[in-house]
Amino acid sequence: MISLIKRPIKHKFAIISFTISSLFLSGCASKINEEQHQQLLESFIERADVASSLSGMDESNWWHQFDSPQLNQLVNLALVKNHDLKTSQLQLKSMLARLGAQKAEYLPQGNITVSAERSSLAETITSQSSANIGVDWQIDLFGRVTALVDAANASAMSKAEQLRLLKVEIVSSVVKGYISYQGNLENELIISQQIEALKQSIDVLKARVDEGVANELDLNRTKAQLSQQQALLPAIKYAQYRDLSTLALLTGQFTNEMMLTEKTGFLSSDLAVEIADPNNAIALRPDINQALFNFSQAYSLSVAASKALLPNISISGFAGVLGLNNTRLVDTQQQWQVTPQLEWSLLSYPALIAQKDAQQFLSEAAYSAYQQVVLKAINESELSLQFLIKQTNQHSYAQARFKHANNAFLQAQAMYQEGQIPYLELLDARQDVLIAEKNNIDTSISSLIAKVSTYQAFNGHWSQQLITEH
Known part of the structure; x- marks a missing residue:
């Protein structure tokens, strides 16, 4: 059994940061227990038997094994034009902008005001002009602003992992649909x-x-088989249209725009399932990272709620000039003011404590959800392997069944021509071949989809390449 993540957990975060460096996200959402996180993953893996014998070449761009330029084009098109993907990318940009706004809280805030006033009272006209710069600086003495920045950073990182997860689903769905x-x-x-x-x-x-x-019975039995086969065509046509519709939706097109051609022997493609580092491919899954950052965000908000119990220290002030009896800022007088301020919401303590407790519970809930995601990822990976074994064995039996049924049909044809068997037995042999051939194709499809599902479950490495390339 392969144990998970022998390297330090900090290396894991370095990988995550690298994959979204193009988005100007550096570092990870801090203030979480990395050692506890590592121990949790390793303890789960120690109790699981995940991919103990599954290892091999680098799985990047695994769909290229089909040697289908048409499929490769569909995948690339989906990664560029899928509308769900565009929506997620825009949402990520919005979160990055919010992160920048939150980081700006470290700096003094203020405004510039220029005004001119002219008024009349009892036939006396007065004029006044002023120009001021006002500054308000909230000093992060107790780390409340830092906690809010950490929460915003974790939120952006979580969205980036959600984007990576969406790309995994899109690529897998395109390949399955094709x-x-x-x-x-x-x-x-x-x-x-x-x-x-x-x-x-x-x-x-x-x-x-x-x-x-011959007799009418043989003729009617043959006509019945003909009608049975003809009845299958509408369902096949609908299934083809359904597949085209699915691929069109994934690639941001209308169904009537899809122009796909048949690739002879595609179902016989030798798609090998080889994962370079299976257990690490699970640990780096985007759903696990997303749950981790969700926990980090909840924890940071909990810290911010705790800091709200402490005094809030700020410095405000203004500097400017005042022009009396004119509206053109001439003959001005200088003025300035500095106001240090300490604000402590002592009377709001019951409400602040309740908010702190509520956020603490949310933090604990987020950690529990993270544990569930890790467990689900491991179980899903194990299940995908079992499904792969099942479909591979079924396909092997279906191939053998078709081979034997076809041999039996050829023998029945020869025996019928020699008058050794009646025509009804030849029809039965033909029916067996039809059923076996249909089953062979269906199991070929299921076997390939099971392999795709395995790559989808062990997506930690190849999904990172999707981020760097697209």
Whole structure:
């Protein structure tokens, strides 16, 4: 069994920061217990058997193994034009702007005021002008502003991880949709071939019935099989349209704009599932990182709520000039004022304590949610491996079944031509081949989708490349 993250947890945060350096996010949301975080992950892995034998090459751009330029183009198009992705990117930019606004709280705030006044009272006209600079500086003596900055930073980091998670889902969905579409095209081809073969058989049987060599039962059984195969075509056509609609939505297009072609032998593609570092690929999953930053944000807000119980120290002041009896700032007099201020909300203590307790509970809830996400990620990874084994075995059996059914049909054809078996037995053999061939295609589709789901579960490394490349 492979243990998770033998390197220090600080290396993990360095990787996360690097992946979104293009977004000007540096560092991680601080004030969390990194040692506790590392111990939690390792304790979960010690009780789990995740990918103990799954290791190999770097999984970056794993969908290139299909050797399909059309699929690669769809993935690239989805990463550029998907509207959900654009929405998430804009939301991330908004959070980065809010982070910048929160960091500005470290600096003095103020304004510049220029005014001129002219008034009349009892036929006496007076004029006055002034120009002032007002400054208000809240001194972060007890760290409340720092805690709010940490919370804003964690919120932005969480959104960045959500963006990475969305890219994982989009890429996986595009590949799955393309596999399904190619599978349905192959299903349609096979059904069409079978329909043509049955029509030819019906023509032969009609002639033999007319000659008195065959009976109406054989002819009607063949017509029944023909109708059964023809009834499958509308469902196949709808499935193809559904796949196109899914791919169109993922790539930001209308369904009638999708122009996909059949790739012969696509279902036979040898998609190997190889993960360079399976356990680390779980630890770096964006959903785990997102939950971690959500906890960090809640913790920082809890710290800020605690700091609200302490005095608030600020310095305010202004400097300017005052012009009496003129509106043009001439013959002015200088004026200034500095006001240190200590504000302590002692009478609001009951409300502040309640707010602190509420935020503390939210912080504990966020940590519990983080634990649940870690556990879910490990279970999901294990389940994806079991599903992969199941689908691989089923596909192997389906291939063997089709091989044997096809051999039986060829034997039945030869025996029928020699008059050793009746035509109904030949029809039964043909039906067995149809069922086995359809099952072989369906298990091929399911096997490939299971492999994609495995890459989707172990996405920690290849999803980071999506951030750096797109």
